[in-house]
Amino acid sequence: MTTLLELAAEAAHEVCPGLTVTGYSDVRALRWLPVAPPVDLTVTATPADGGRVRVSLGGHATVTVHLAAHHPPPPPPGPTALTSCGRRPSAPPPSTGTGGCSTDRPSPGSTR
Numbered sequence: 001m002t003t004l005l006e007l008a009a010e011a012a013h014e015v016c017p018g019l020t021v022t023g024y025s026d027v028r029a030l031r032w033l034p035v036a037p038p039v040d041l042t043v044t045a046t047p048a049d050g051g052r053v054r055v056s057l058g059g060h061a062t063v064t065v066h067l068a069a070h071h072p073p074p075p076p077p078g079p080t081a082l083t084s085c086g087r088r089p090s091a092p093p094p095s096t097g098t099g100g101c102s103t104d105r106p107s108p109g110s111t112r
Contacts, residue, residue: 001029003033003035004029004033004057004060004061004063005024005027005063007041007043007055007057008024008055008057008061008063008065009065011043011044011053011055011057011065012045012053012055012065012067014045015045015046015053016047016051016053016067019051019067019068019069020067020068020069020070021067022066022067022072023066024063024064024065024066025052025063025064025066026062026063026064027062027063027064028062028063029060029061030059030060030061030062031060032060033058033060033061041057041060042056042058043055043056043057043058044056048064051067051068052064052065052066052067053065053067
């Protein structure tokens with residue numbers, strides 16, 4: 001799927017060079033695109049309103065690519081502090097306890 005989106009972005013850049021891809025919508029993956037052996041693919045890109053380009057990747061996918069001069073600014077932080085009772089997915093598991101959370105479930109590795 002990511003290859004199809006990248007192909008759609010390249011086609012959109014050919015129609016609107018110098019712009020940045022800011023998103024995708026109306027993504028329709030219709031069938032697998034084989035990569036081995038290589039295949040010929042008919043790609044069409046049609047400009048639409050509002051900085052969008054509608055791209056068709058043969059009979060494999062259709063997607064609307066959103067383009068702009070630059071990415072929009074990020075939204076302001078929310079007023080509520082982030083809290084979590086679990087560990088970050090990339091964090092190593094805690095050596096003991098529940099990582100500071102109160103829970104009635106046993107800790108990983110517990111025998112209870």
